Amino acid sequence: MRREGYELDSQIGFGSFGIVHAAFVTEGPHLQEKVAVKIIELEQFPNHNLEKIRKEIQIMRLSSHSNILNHHVCFTSQTQLWMVMPIMDCGSVGNILKCFYRNGIQDECLVATILKEILQGLNYFHEHDQIHRDVKAGNVLLSREGKIYLSDFGVASYLRSGQNAKTFTGTPCWMAPEVIESENNAGYDFKADIWSFGITAIELVKGAPPLIDYPPMKIILMIRNSDPPQLGKEDDLDSSFKEMVNSCLQKDPSKRPTAESLLKKRFFNKARNCEYVNNHLTNILPALEEMVSIPRLFAGLVRDRNNSEADSWDFNLSSGNNSKVKTEDPLAGIGTDEEDPLDTLQEIDY
Template identity: 40%
Template sequence: MINFPNSISHYKFIEPIGRGSTSEVLSAICLDNQNEISIKKIDMEKYPIELEFLRQEVSFWSSSAHPNVVGYYGSFVEGTVIYILMEYCSAGSIYDIMRYGFPRGFNDEFIIATILKGVLNALNYIHSNGQIHRDIKPGNILLCADGSVKIGDFGVAASLFQDGQRQRARYTVIGTPCYMAPEVLTEDHGYTEKADIWSLGITAIELATGEAPYSKLKPMEIMVKILKSPPSKLPTNAPYSAEFRNFVEKCLQSDPMNRATAEELLRHPFIAKAKSDSYISATLLTKIPPIGERLRTIEKQFSAFSMKEQTLPPQAEHPPSPMQWNFEGIEQPSHPHSEPTESITKGRFTITKQPSSGQSNLSEADKENQQLKQTVRQLQQKVESMECEMDQMKDQIRLLTQLVQNIMK
């Protein structure tokens, strides 16, 4: 097994590939062994988080050894920053890939079955070890260059074992709203690993259609829909196979007792359609450029978008944004600018470009164009600020839900 040093001076950062509400993820080269890995950075001074939460994230992950689970290489603290070293999945997340080239989902059921089989293999391993992932979604499903499927982000994973004894259920409301199972929201009897199966069913619908059910609603509206509406299904007016429809139905049973297990779903006729990793590589990854090139392409697209003086779409939609891994919370796109003229804030990152010598003689048209760009940037910052507020709102909703449930008991 390759050893990775516990000092950031032994690594050379290449480029950002993702960010969450409290962290950023970058690709990097280990200078000692020349292996390319990804590094998750969490600045505890800017984003105070409980070390117990991080210990929980790493404890099971560090002991995991499965081909469909993102590899964990170690972690260490320098100053106020925690660094988590992990496997580099160069093709990025399924969420990123869909946003770049497949906004309406994959029309190839073999691709969908192959992705879901990889996730099920990982879930079967996790569940058999008494763990729950609790945040299965396209943003946490990653692909490597060879087409292999990996699941990442164990930041909200939970154990069903305590003091050596298996517990019947968990009671904490946590996860991403669109993918939450009904029992996670009600907390009447707690929830088990079957909550991951529900999330997998929602993910299956998103892989086929391009969006999760209720994804355009506000968090509280989503929760009400999940609790009050019948389980979602694949659209009836689309030519999906009977096996695929049945697979989704097996996942999305309101009563978790009637929901299939990961082991059972691995034997489902739809999963029998799954191909090898090379099929994903040949039929899917060959249709999209590498993650770095995707990022540069989208930056150019956004530059052209700004030059044409277009206004921002509604909040539910976004102009082209960079492909990034998502490791926590609701997917939050950031909006790049390929030709900044001042300090530009993207989330909590700032990029500065010094003006060139010829900028003092700008024409009136150029000045107007710069003002328009600045207006667009300000609007973007407002959108990103609202997205951060949504993350905070999600935390408040969890607390309120728990409070209401405690009062009703």
């Protein structure tokens, strides 16, 4: 695989590991298919961050579920790592909330559908001894067709039977109490994801998670020392929704339901299919490029590697590609167990 097989279009996302471009395949049978390309500058990261990237690639490659984001192929280009993935052209649920639903989504069927799809992906994760550790609306992606995917597996971890994780990781507002106390207790297991799922459910109906207005350290202290957030009579929400959320937000992890048992909750009888999500949400959203604001810091992150004597930024990577003859299929690795480009990185015991 090589970078010349893709024509990069607009930047549609960014994160601590790099930027994401919309792109078009320029060779092979998938000619002009639209994909997403995450581009990571490997030289910018210490080894422990590279381990997170390697872990995300492995999880995406080995997962096979309709609600888990997979990747087509992954390859290195000099000091860059390119991850080619299906394009989620409505972005994240978190971004949709910020742009269009600041007070939350009022359509109960839509909320139930989104949460059920997340939960199905989470249940698959847990059945395969994986813990996500960063469940939130910002890590739930939507396609224009209304399909919903759990994504961002950089801090996910494999838990052997009877084993607990002890790494302090995640996003403060969504972190379970036992994750915050993990260094001082027996650690945490899959039930930490259930807490985060409950917070995500509140985020969907209110537009933001509890404690969002506080600084991170204050949030962590409040989660550790205060009673868990609970939905009560003053919350004008469906009773079955409140019961489902409150069951997730028990401070004692053993009192929380599993993902499998949550799927049997009465609230999820309201869930519909991806066609409903399309008709009531994704079909009315503008193009992703109009919803995403890329900070100047990330603009032009992709360097022109074709000219080794120049250290300039290449803002038009598609120029000149049409004159070259190409026979290699950039998506030929779809569904295959291709070699992990980061396989040789040192393992870190989480």
